[in-house]
Amino acid sequence: MEGGAPVDYGGGMTATASDKTSTVAGSWINGAVAQTTGPTHQLVNPATGGVVAELALATPADVDTAVGAARAALRGWATAAPVERSAVLAKLAELMEANAEVFIAEEVSQTGKPVRLATEFDLPGSIDNVAFFAGAARRLEGKASAEYSADHTSSIRREAVGVVATITPWNYPLQMAVWKVIPALAAGCTVVIKPAEITPLTTLTLARLAKEAGLPDGALNVITGAGADVGAALAGHPDVDVVTFTGSTAVGRRVMAAAAVHGHRTQLELGGKAPFVVFSDADLDAAVQGAVAGSLINTGQDCTAATRAIVARELYDDFVAGVAEVMGKVVIGDPHDPDTDLGPLISAAHRDKVAGMVSRAPDQGGRVVTGGRAPEGPGAFYAPTLIADVAETSEVYREEIFGPVLTVRAFTDDDDALRQANDTQYGLAASAWTRDVYRAQRASREINAGCVWINDHIPIISEMPHGGVGASGFGKDMSDYSFEEYLTIKHVMSDITGVVEKDWHRTIFTKR
Structure with missing residues (x-):
């Protein structure tokens, strides 16, 4: 973005939110910029194809250093009073607010997402999440003492599980870093995070501001590198205690396999293929608006995005026509322009993958109603696309597209609607659109997903959990529930009699 404020990472290296190339240290270890020796990687603005920065990548040796720093910092941070951890996180939320322009500029330049989305969704949601956990850090209670014999x-202690290794994706770099890092820190854990090597800037800024907020050196470390070497080294490192990951189902399974070698606890938030069920009594206008917004958020690069509209036959034709009309009004363009609705996909390669899936849809029974093309000009843009009449066996219906594409099928009755909604390996999110409270309650019970929205699709709040079932993973981000990923439960049992010879001793030996 023109005029974007420079971010100082130390050593005279800065990153700016323009297409002017600068050199950025890709790692932050033990509270300072780490001069890594890995290959140089270019960060590309997907809207222009211009190089934003050249990134010095980490190596597996840097993973060892970062994990060592986290291990050394663990005891001091884990035993700090909850009010101390809370104060650091509260200060971090303030600093994020004060540095809002920096975060927005970096997020737009590295992802290509529209500035309006970054300004009104990504950043305020991230700040709110940090503020929430600043308060939640003071509510980490165990079970009250009681006599069960x-x-x-007996009493229950909830203690920090240890060093957390986390790997985050490129679609929401700042939000995903916050979702993984902040509850872990609030619980008293220390963290090593590997952001996607194509979108590390806001994660590095988060770490820098955390130090400024008072976080001890080593409590948060950032390493940037390719998943095949640095990510694998982190997930399989013998000296971490829990591994968390957000990304594709295929990669998530590899992460879990690497973590299993050492018996590490894992938490995975993986892919999705969210059903968007429109019953015959739904408010059609609301469903149309919701379908367009829910399918196009972040250019469809969202695991919870509405991707499978399953619509009552009575409303089917009007729904298809309505969605096509609204999609046709969506503004595609410069992400820096506040009037832009839809930015580019993350890369030209990913755009070509999406285009390939759409191009194969007609051969599998689908009908491209609108979109289905890449606009002329630079950047990895792709038009909002609606594909009707898709077969249940078609690729676009079953596989995650991760682009601005909505498929539509009709259903005959409520049983058929819920059957189709659950006909997927994924189970991250879903929505049901109806004015009937009984239909709504049935849908919320019977749809297999970690989140079911009623008459809406996408909103999230810090107080409520996010996570899926099936091929969408397990465990929770956000809310107090996420603490369970970063805490271990300890039972403390204390004798209250003072008796030397316990009655149960006779089961082992008899006094002679």
Whole structure:
């Protein structure tokens, strides 16, 4: 973005939110910029194809250094009073607010997402999440002491599980870093995070501001490198205690396999193929608007995006016509322009993948109603696309597209609607559109997903959990529920009798 404020990463290296190339240190270890020796990687603005920065990547040796720093910092941070951890996170939220322009400029330049989305969704949601966990850090309570046997008092302690290794994706770089890092820090864990090597800027800024907020050196470390070497080294590192990951289902399974070698606990937020069920009594205008917004958010690069509209036959034709009309009004263009609705996909390669899936849809029974093309000019743009009459066996219906594409099928009755909604390996999110409270309650019970929206699709709040079932992974981000990923439960049992010879001793030996 023109006029974007420069971000100082130390050593005279800065990144600006323009297409002027600068050199950025890709790692932050033990509270300072780390001069890594890995290959240089170019960060490309997907809207222009211009190089934003050249990034010095990390190596597996840097992973060892970062994990060592996190391990050394663990005891001090884990034993800090909850109010101390809370104060650091509260200060971090303030600093994020003060540096809003920096975060927005970096997020837009590295992802190509529209500035309006970054300004009104990504950044405020991230700040709110940090503020939420600043408060939640002071509510980490165990179970009250009680006597469950005549001779002992039992209590439960909830303690930081240890060093957390986390790997985050490129679609929401700042939000995903916050979702993984902040509850772990609030719980008393220390963290090593590997952001996607194509979108590391806001994660590095987050780490820099965390230090400024008072986070001890080593409590948060950032390493940037390719998943095949640095990511694998982190997920399989013997000295971490839990591995968390957000990304594709295929990669998530590899991460879990690497973590399993050492028996590490894992938390995975993976792919999705969200059903968008429109019953016959739904508000059609609301459903049309919701379908367009839910399918196009972040250019469709969202695991919870509405991708499978399943519509009552009575409303089917009007729904298809309505969605096509609204999609036709969506403004594609410069992400820096506040009037832009839809930015580019993350790369030309990803755009070509999306285009390939759409191009094969007619051969599998689908009908491209609108879109289905890449606009002329630079950048990895792709038009909002609606594909009607898709077969249940078609690729675009079953596989995650991760682009601005909505497919539509009709259903005959409520049983058929819910059957189709659950006909997927994924289970991250879903929505049901109806004015009937009984239909809504049935849909919320019977759709297999970690989140079911009623008459809406996409909103999230810090107080409520996010996570899926099936091939969408397990465990939760956000909310108090996410603490369970970063805490271990300890039972403390104390004798209350003072008796030397316990009655149960006779089961082992008899006094002679």
